[in-house]
Amino acid sequence: MRIDEDCQVMVGYDNCIVGLCRRFGQEPIVMYSYDLVINQLVNGGMTEDEAGEWFEFNMIGAWVGDRTRGFLITD
Secondary structure: OOOOOOOOOOOHHHHHHEEEEEEEEEEEEEEHHHHHHHHHHOOOOOHHHHHHHHHHHHHHHHOOOOOOOEEEEEO
16 A cells, blocks of 8 residues: 555554545545554553543544544444
């Protein structure tokens, strides 16, 4: 998988990337696994509640343009 340099990525979360999302009429975006991101935050010392709150505010809540990354929830 080749990630375009214009895609928005999260530094330190490459192991959480599950692929690219293609959308009609738009450039692809990087897709991260929600579960892998939460697990990484927890493994870094946060509680599950802290990780969920951090994720919602700082990751889902961070719009950085049309190439803003996405998060795949599989459960």
